[in-house]
Every structure is written in structure tokens, then in C-alpha cells.
Amino acid sequence: MEWEAVIGLEIHAQLATKSKIFSGASTAYGAPPNTQACAVDLGLPGVLPVLNREAVRMAVKFGLATNAKINLRSVFARKNYFYPDLPKGYQISQYELPIVYDGWLDIDLEDGRTKRIGITRAHLEEDAGKSLHEDFEDMTGIDLNRAGTPLLEIVSEPDLRSPQEAVAYMKKLHALVRYLGICDGNMQEGSFRCDANVSVRRKGEHRFGTRTEIKNVNSFRFVERALRYEIERQIEVLESGGAVVQETRLYDAARDETRSMRTKEEANDYRYFPDPDLLPLVLDEAFVEEVRRSLPELPDAKRRRFMDEYGLPAYDAGVLTASRELADYYEAVAAACGEPKLAANWVMGEFSAYLNRDGLEVPGAPVPPEALGRLLTRIQDGTISGKIAKEVFEAMWDGEGDPDAIIERRGLKQITDTAAIEAMIREVMAANPKQVEQYRAGKEKLLGFFVGQVMKASKGKANPAEVNRLLKRLLQED
Amino acid sequence: MALGPSDVEKIAHLARLAIDPTDVETYARNLSDILAFVDQLESVDTRDVTPMAHPLDMTQRLREDVVTETDRREHFQAIAPAVDKGLYLVPRVIE
Amino acid sequence: MIEKSVRELSADLHARRVSSEELTRHFLSRIARHDGRLNSFITVCEEQALAAAREADIRLAEGRAGPLTGIPYAHKDIFCTEGIRTSCASRMLDNFIAPYDATVTEKLRQAGAVMLGKTNMDEFAMGSSNETSYYGPVRNPWDTERVPGGSSGGSAAAVAARLTPLATGTDTGGSIRQPAALTGITGIKPTYGRVSRWGMIAFASSLDQGGAMARSAEDAAYLLAAMAGFDPRDSTCADRPVDDYVAHLEDDLGGLRIGLPKEYFTGDLDARVGACIEAAVKVLEGLGVVFRDIHLPHAHLAVPAYYVVAPAECSSNLSRYDGVRFGYRCENPRDLEDLYKRTRGEGFGAEVKRRIMIGTYALSAGYYDAYYLKAQQVRRLIAADFRNAFEEVDLILGPTTPAPAFRLGEKVDDPVTMYLSDVYTIAVNLAGLPGLSAPCGFIDGLPVGMQLIGNYFEEARLLNVAHRYQQETDWHRRRPPGFD
Numbered sequence A: 001m002e003w004e005a006v007i008g009l010e011i012h013a014q015l016a017t018k019s020k021i022f023s024g025a026s027t028a029y030g031a032p033p034n035t036q037a038c039a040v041d042l043g044l045p046g047v048l049p050v051l052n053r054e055a056v057r058m059a060v061k062f063g064l065a066t067n068a069k070i071n072l073r074s075v076f077a078r079k080n081y082f083y084p085d086l087p088k089g090y091q092i093s094q095y096e097l098p099i100v101y102d103g104w105l106d107i108d109l110e111d112g113r114t115k116r117i118g119i120t121r122a123h124l125e126e127d128a129g130k131s132l133h134e135d136f137e138d139m140t141g142i143d144l145n146r147a148g149t150p151l152l153e154i155v156s157e158p159d160l161r162s163p164q165e166a167v168a169y170m171k172k173l174h175a176l177v178r179y180l181g182i183c184d185g186n187m188q189e190g191s192f193r194c195d196a197n198v199s200v201r202r203k204g205e206h207r208f209g210t211r212t213e214i215k216n217v218n219s220f221r222f223v224e225r226a227l228r229y230e231i232e233r234q235i236e237v238l239e240s241g242g243a244v245v246q247e248t249r250l251y252d253a254a255r256d257e258t259r260s261m262r263t264k265e266e267a268n269d270y271r272y273f274p275d276p277d278l279l280p281l282v283l284d285e286a287f288v289e290e291v292r293r294s295l296p297e298l299p300d301a302k303r304r305r306f307m308d309e310y311g312l313p314a315y316d317a318g319v320l321t322a323s324r325e326l327a328d329y330y331e332a333v334a335a336a337c338g339e340p341k342l343a344a345n346w347v348m349g350e351f352s353a354y355l356n357r358d359g360l361e362v363p364g365a366p367v368p369p370e371a372l373g374r375l376l377t378r379i380q381d382g383t384i385s386g387k388i389a390k391e392v393f394e395a396m397w398d399g400e401g402d403p404d405a406i407i408e409r410r411g412l413k414q415i416t417d418t419a420a421i422e423a424m425i426r427e428v429m430a431a432n433p434k435q436v437e438q439y440r441a442g443k444e445k446l447l448g449f450f451v452g453q454v455m456k457a458s459k460g461k462a463n464p465a466e467v468n469r470l471l472k473r474l475l476q477e478d
Numbered sequence B: 001m002a003l004g005p006s007d008v009e010k011i012a013h014l015a016r017l018a019i020d021p022t023d024v025e026t027y028a029r030n031l032s033d034i035l036a037f038v039d040q041l042e043s044v045d046t047r048d049v050t051p052m053a054h055p056l057d058m059t060q061r062l063r064e065d066v067v068t069e070t071d072r073r074e075h076f077q078a079i080a081p082a083v084d085k086g087l088y089l090v091p092r093v094i095e
Numbered sequence C: 001m002i003e004k005s006v007r008e009l010s011a012d013l014h015a016r017r018v019s020s021e022e023l024t025r026h027f028l029s030r031i032a033r034h035d036g037r038l039n040s041f042i043t044v045c046e047e048q049a050l051a052a053a054r055e056a057d058i059r060l061a062e063g064r065a066g067p068l069t070g071i072p073y074a075h076k077d078i079f080c081t082e083g084i085r086t087s088c089a090s091r092m093l094d095n096f097i098a099p100y101d102a103t104v105t106e107k108l109r110q111a112g113a114v115m116l117g118k119t120n121m122d123e124f125a126m127g128s129s130n131e132t133s134y135y136g137p138v139r140n141p142w143d144t145e146r147v148p149g150g151s152s153g154g155s156a157a158a159v160a161a162r163l164t165p166l167a168t169g170t171d172t173g174g175s176i177r178q179p180a181a182l183t184g185i186t187g188i189k190p191t192y193g194r195v196s197r198w199g200m201i202a203f204a205s206s207l208d209q210g211g212a213m214a215r216s217a218e219d220a221a222y223l224l225a226a227m228a229g230f231d232p233r234d235s236t237c238a239d240r241p242v243d244d245y246v247a248h249l250e251d252d253l254g255g256l257r258i259g260l261p262k263e264y265f266t267g268d269l270d271a272r273v274g275a276c277i278e279a280a281v282k283v284l285e286g287l288g289v290v291f292r293d294i295h296l297p298h299a300h301l302a303v304p305a306y307y308v309v310a311p312a313e314c315s316s317n318l319s320r321y322d323g324v325r326f327g328y329r330c331e332n333p334r335d336l337e338d339l340y341k342r343t344r345g346e347g348f349g350a351e352v353k354r355r356i357m358i359g360t361y362a363l364s365a366g367y368y369d370a371y372y373l374k375a376q377q378v379r380r381l382i383a384a385d386f387r388n389a390f391e392e393v394d395l396i397l398g399p400t401t402p403a404p405a406f407r408l409g410e411k412v413d414d415p416v417t418m419y420l421s422d423v424y425t426i427a428v429n430l431a432g433l434p435g436l437s438a439p440c441g442f443i444d445g446l447p448v449g450m451q452l453i454g455n456y457f458e459e460a461r462l463l464n465v466a467h468r469y470q471q472e473t474d475w476h477r478r479r480p481p482g483f484d
Helices: A053-065 A165-181 A220-239 A285-293 A301-308 A312-321 A324-337 A340-358 A370-378 A386-397 A403-410 A418-431 A432-441 A444-457 A464-476 B007-013 B021-043 B071-077 C006-014 C020-038 C046-062 C102-113 C153-160 C177-183 C217-227 C273-287 C299-319 C336-347 C349-364 C369-392 C416-424 C426-431 C459-472
Strands: A003-014 A078-079 A089-095 A100-108 A114-126 A130-132 A141-142 A148-156 A192-202 A212-215 A248-250 A258-260 B088-092 C040-043 C072-076 C116-118 C166-170 C186-189 C209-215 C256-261 C290-294 C395-401 C435-443 C446-454
Touching: A003 A165, A003 C177, A053 A100, A053 A114, A053 A148, A053 A165, A053 A285, A053 C256, A078 C299, A100 A165, A114 A165, A130 C290, A148 A165, A165 A192, A165 A301, A165 A403, A192 A220, A212 A220, A220 A248, A220 A258, A301 A312, A301 A324, A301 A340, A312 A324, A312 A340, A324 A340, A324 A370, A340 A370, A340 A386, A340 A444, A370 A386, A370 A403, A386 A403, A418 A432, A418 A444, A418 A464, A432 A444, A432 A464, A444 A464, B021 C299, B021 C349, B021 C416, B088 C336, C006 C020, C006 C046, C006 C217, C020 C046, C020 C072, C020 C116, C020 C153, C020 C426, C040 C153, C046 C102, C046 C116, C072 C102, C072 C153, C102 C116, C102 C217, C116 C153, C153 C166, C153 C177, C153 C209, C166 C217, C177 C186, C177 C435, C177 C446, C186 C217, C186 C459, C209 C217, C217 C435, C217 C459, C256 C369, C273 C290, C273 C395, C273 C435, C273 C446, C273 C459, C290 C369, C299 C369, C299 C416, C299 C426, C349 C369, C369 C426, C395 C459, C435 C459, C446 C459
Parallel strands: A212 A248, C072 C116, C072 C166, C256 C290, C256 C395
Antiparallel strands: A003 A148, A003 A192, A078 A089, A089 A114, A100 A114, A114 A148, A130 A141, A141 B088, A192 A212, A248 A258, C040 C116, C166 C209, C186 C209, C186 C435, C395 C446, C435 C446
């Protein structure tokens, strides 16, 4: 029997505002506990919320970037429940009228096709604080620094059919919010969090099965693993004649399993109603247009442009546009050397490998794009070979400065002088008479051996093309 | 709508209110009286009437995204029932 | 000194005929002498009051004074005052010292007014008799066996007994106007959004509004002028200039059209109260006012709608009282749920718990549409009634309460009967309109109030009409016996 998974994701993206959504307290991460929780965040008696304009702008930005509709009139509601990290006993959120609804995003599938994933809605809400269980015996400590941080909750349609699709969608969203500059995407710090709703049904069935919700899975890898585990679990339950229970489950990464959470409240009855402390949020077209004009080029458009403008293959264009920083870096390198394909190879190759090795982000890379461009120019104009360029790049990465200076200092300039190369070839031939004989007898594979020997003799500085040409001629002679 | 003792207990739990068992009957009677009184609302036809959540026809004002608050933890925690190491303390929460 | 108006007191202060310190001491000593019988104050802050008075005297001496500089006032204990307990008359906040001032507190300080103390009230402003206070009931100075009304009963009693020239109040369903009527003083609840709610502890956010209580409309005009105005910290506060209330007090009333709602003069109204209103109509006619009957067809649904909307909002507003960050916390909680339930069960009084439960129920799954949504729809019908009425008339006049002050304990076990004592005031809050109550007669030694209702932001007009009426009458000058 074939089963099919049905997955919908709820992504909570912390918006990168300076101050909180309803108060003037800072949103900076990592401050000592409760030092960034003001009277409003603490829900002290008599305090009132006032909405942050930038949070609204960011939500609209997201809506425009996902082909969604913007509600020119949206309403804040209270979601009522008791929990120590929720100071007021209610969370201010949007319920019936979210600011963004009915959008979509295309994801790339492994087989090269693209799939459109619906975005049901995205609404503004406030984050809760944090409960810390480690420090005290029998007590839990509450830090409300995070309380009131603006969140955009992005709810997808149940359009995803596998853990891989879910991860592709999540990655796409992650890249997008960072492109837009509305979320730093830092998953360790909880800036980008995911809840997954998942159910299974028999292939061909149209109705949805009973779903479970997996809470707070905070890495791409864990989302994939948690979903894979949960799908298997549900299939097993169903195949053994059982029924899936609608519940919230927690993913335990250490054991690689999901397990039922002790239910927070028997049946959740959140008693949503419009927040009487806030008025309807009414936007005019001019506001939306102003936000639209501020939109950067989006990943999909950029990728198409990279293919058209630079002649890059789809794969390369996809990799290079995965983040705005990498795309910008690439474009600067390409502009500096005038060789988009070579630039692509280097940015995707050496550059990305070094970033990975050192755990750095693009903005923290020690080699500025202009310098990498100059290095690639030196390959182009024959000053150095590609191989030598790698050595120069390593030196640049280690802070030795400009490529030309490094080439000069280390004497890495390529030997293009025909006479000098010929002399080296003759030496190599003289030292390897046996191989010369074999070559001449028809074992032409040995050309590689000779090239290697000559390059070695030249300490890699001989122009490889020249070496090849001359070797063929000299081996043929005599 | 008349409420019985079990309704009162359910509502009190949702509202996190401890109610003395000897008071439950009284609450049930009081709340039922109030609801019976409120049920007059059913007498009026409100089809197509937009609910009115706010008395004035105003819209939400927006604040500039500026940090205006400074750390006042000491002040705020001076009035807190239980704090340690800058954290508010509650009985252990099991997740 | 105790019978002087704010204008007269201010003139004396400016002319240095009396100092603010003398004035403040005088009222503090009256509080010390008389409040034992009334229980109108929860906290008297003598030290801070005298310090503020001395500061006011400096301002007066330096010519930096306004009309309220050096004038004492009493502050309802629902407005946060930094460094001074703000209890909301609840055990829950018995130990709560706000780390900030309410906007109203701040504005009155800037005006140089001198806060004598914090007045008693119904717990979290939920009540119409001042019997739900954790600090015990307030008594009516006209008959200490009777209630002063609520929830601003302490403010009303204190003004009526001349323990303070001025007092602040808040009004969610009549909490300024009803006690003003029952104690023979003048109280104005302005348009929703006219006075900032920042630091004013919320009961029902879409209905709560701060306002002024005083012996006369003129005095109330001075106080309201200092309280009103835009506040960026309150999203629901109106960003529009404040009219000059004092400047309009003497405006001519010739040709002013006032409507008398048919629905307010029915069998539910004590006929003797009706007679007082009729007499007031005659006085106003003499000033050129033209009266006509009007209809407010949904008036009878105001109280039921209110007892859904207000409890719904209160059930959510009061969730923050959980014993975690401030206020009362039960002893030795077993676990989190025990902490919540006992803290709230022990910290709140019976009426507050009733309203939280009604509101919780009205918002809960399956009942939201039938109760909350329905009530908000009826609310719109009620507001529309007023809008239609204001097409025909400039103001509306009627009784403030169906009867004079009732006895302590008389209605305390019967919530619905208690709620009906606000039958004429509640609709005004649902619509967000300004309303004023002014004394217009006595029945068996107990004051009777008349209510004026204006269109949005017509506070100046209300104060003007009440002031002109008070120039023709002396009900507002009568002092309860035994408070010399």
C-alpha cells in the first residue's frame, strides 16, 4: 500500500526591527535576563501597546515578495492562555484579518521540476519570553527579554508532500526573508522557527488524515528528520489498524524521534477577540506602493538574470543566488574580472570552500570581491595558471594582501618564454629517455607524465598550454 | 442559559480561578441570572450589523521603530514576588 | 475655604492670600477629621502632598503657575502613581507600587495640582455601590447608611464632604456619573479617547475613560482641561486639540436643542426623580433651551450588551494578575496551576471573579457568536440611536440614576439589580459619548442627578449647559450635614 504525506509549515520569523512590536524596548539578542523587558513587555497594570511601523512595513514587504494579497485593513486580536512566559495572559496576534494572505512561493524539486507552494497567510504577532529550567531546583526562571519581539507567522497551505519538499520550502523562505532584510534568519538564536503539521493518507485519497503538529524544530536537518520519523510513525500506526491522535509532538534530536507533549491545556480555548487596546490597522495604497518600490531584486528574478546576463547554468545561478550576500559578492567579482563563468567557478569553488572551512559568512570573508576579481584577471592574462592562482588565493585569505603583490613577492609569475620552457623540456626528456622512447613508439598517454614533470621543474610556473604545445613538438622531433 | 456547578468549575479553570466548593452553587446561580438577563439581546435582529469593537471610528497609529526604553529591571523586580539572578521564579514548569 | 470654587482658590493662591501649603493642610485635616465616617481614601499621602504644595508655592511665587497650581485634588486609586501604592481597591494590588505615573497623574503634576491621596473605589472599578472594595465600603456623606455609588465612590464622597475640592474618576458604565448623582456633585466622563488611558488600570479597555469630579461644572472644567489631551502612548487616544472648556462656560444657551429620550422616562424611573428632571427642564427653558422628545429605541439593551462586552474585556485584561511579576501571590504554591488559581482566587473579590467568569464564558468556543459578537452588534445599534438623535438635537437630557442612593447591602447579593442602577449611563460608554451628571434636586435629603449627554467631543457644551444651570440653582452648593 502506498502512502502519501501531507505537510504544512508554520514558520515564525522574528522581524529585524530595532524595537519591539508594541513597545520601545530593544530587541537585541543576548542581553542579561529581563533587562530589555519594559513595563509594556512585562504586562504591568495600566500599560498600553502602540504598533511599530517598521514591523508593518516588513510584513507588507514579505507579502509583496510572495505574490500575496495585502489586507489594507487588518485587526489585532488577543489569544488568551496562561503561561509564565506570556506576561499579559494573552498574546497579541492577528486572527480573522491577517495583514498578508493568499500568496505563493515556487520551490525546486530534486528532479528539476518546480512546485508552487501556497502561503495561506502571514500575520504579525508578538513573541513570548523564555522559560529556563536549568538554574533552579523545583523552580523555573522566566526571562522576558524576548517578550514582545515582532514575529511574522507564515502559514503554508498543506501543499508539501515529503520532508524534502518541506525543507526546500523552508530554505527558500529562509533565503527570502534574509534577502528582504526582514529577518536575520539565525536559527540558533531562534529568529527563524518552524512548526510542522503532518498527516498521511493513502495515495489517491483526497481527504486529509488526522494530523499532528511538531513544535519548534529549529534546523533544516531536524525538520527533515522529524518529519521522516513522524511520517513513518503514522504509517505504522495506521497499518497496524490504529488511529493517529491529533496532538502536539516534540522532536527529540538526541533520540531522533517525536513524542507526545504533555498537553498544555486539555482543549485549547484561546478565546480570541479583537484587542480593544489597538485599533484596526488601515494601510493606504501609497504605503504599499512605497514598500513595493523598496523591494530588492528577489532570488528567483536574480537567478533568471544570472542565467540570461552571465550565461550561467541554472544550477550555478541557483547556488549563487541562495543568499543576497553571496549574489552581491559574485556580481562584484564578475564585474572586476569581466569573466562571469570563471568568477562563478571561483565563488562557488575556492571561495565557498574557505568560507565553510572557517565557518564564516560572506560579509566576514577576508578577501574582498575586487581582490578576487584581480586574481582572476591574472589567470585571464596568463600571468599565472589556475593552479598557482589557488596558492595566491590562499595567501590572500591569510591576509597577505593584494594578488599582484603576492605573485611578485613569491615569484609566481608564469613562464611563457618559449626558450626557457624548451630548455626545461629538453632536460626532462634527457632525464627520462625510456619514457621518450615509449612515447615515440605510440604510447601517447605519456604526454601527461611529461607535462607533470615539466610543471614540476618549473615549480608550476610554466604556462601549461605552452608546455603542451612545445612538448608535442619536441617529442615528435629527432 | 443556566449554568450548573460543573459549568462554573470548567469556566473557573479556564480563567484560573480557585473557587471555594461551598461558593460554587452561589456562583452558578449568580452567573445564570446574569446570563438570563443578557439573553434579552436575542430579541433584536442584528443580521448585517457590523460588530462594533471600538466606540470611535479611528485607525491604528504607528510608532517609529526607535528604542526608547532603558534597563529598569531593578525597579521592576523590586515589586516582584519571587526573583533570582534577574529571573522571575515560578513553580517548575514541566514540558 | 471649603466652599470656594477652584477659580476663587486659584485667585487667592495667585494673590498670595493663602498658600498651597495652608490649603493642603486644611484639606488634610478635614480628611483626618471626617474620613473615618466615609472611608473615601485608601491612601492619604500627607508628606508627598505637603512637598508638592511647597513646590506649588514656589511656582506661584515665581509666576510659573496655572489655574490648578497649588489646588489639592484626590486621585482615584486606579491611576498609577510612581512610588505611591496603586491598589485598584483589590487585595491583588495591595502591595503594588507602580514604577511609573499614569499620563493623567503626570499632567496633573505638571499643572501643579497637589495630590492629597488615593480614593477608594469598587475593586478594579467593578461595581455601582463601592461595596466591592477590598478596603471596605465607602459611605455616602448624605446618609452614611447608604452607598455613594460606584465605582468612583471614594472620589464622589470626598468631594461631596468637602475633603477635597477636586477628584479624578473613571467611568466604564457610569462610574463617574452615577456616584456624582448619588452624592450631589458634578462629574463628567468625556468622549472615549479624550483622556489618556496610559497608567489607568484597565477594566474594559473599549469603555474605560477618565474624567473629572467636582462640586460644580466650572470646577470640573478646570480639572478636565488639565487631564485631557493626546497621548502617543495610548493607541486609542484622540489626536485632536482640546477645547477651551473654561472659556465656553458662559456661552449663551438660546436656541439650544435638547432631547428628552422617551425610553428614559418610564415606569422604571422613580417618579420623584422624574419630577426633579422636569424642574430642571423648566430652569433650562428659562435660559432659552428648546426641548423635544426623542427616541433611543435600543436603550433597554444597553445593560445586557454591556454585561457581555465589559466582562469579556475584563476577563482578558485581568489575566495579567498571576502572581508572577507583581502584586499578590498565594503562599507555597504546589505547582504552576496552583499558583495561578489560588493567587487569583484569593486576590480577587467575588464581583471581579463573577465578571471574569461571565467574560470567559462569553468568549469561549461555541458562545462567542451568541454573546460577544451579538453584544458588539447591539452596541452598534445603540450608537446608531444616538447618532440619529443628534441629527435632531444638540444634547440629550435625562436622569442619571433611576433612584437616589440605596442602602448599604441592599443590592449586594443581587448582581442584576445592582447592574440596573446604571441603566441610564451605560449606553453612553458603549457609544463612547461624553456624559455629565449634575445635581438637580433632593428626595428625602438625598441628592438627585440629571445627566447630559453630548455628541462626540462636545465636552465644552456639556460643561457650559451645566454651568449655566448651576448659576440658576443651588443644589450643587448644598453641603451634607455633619461635614462642617
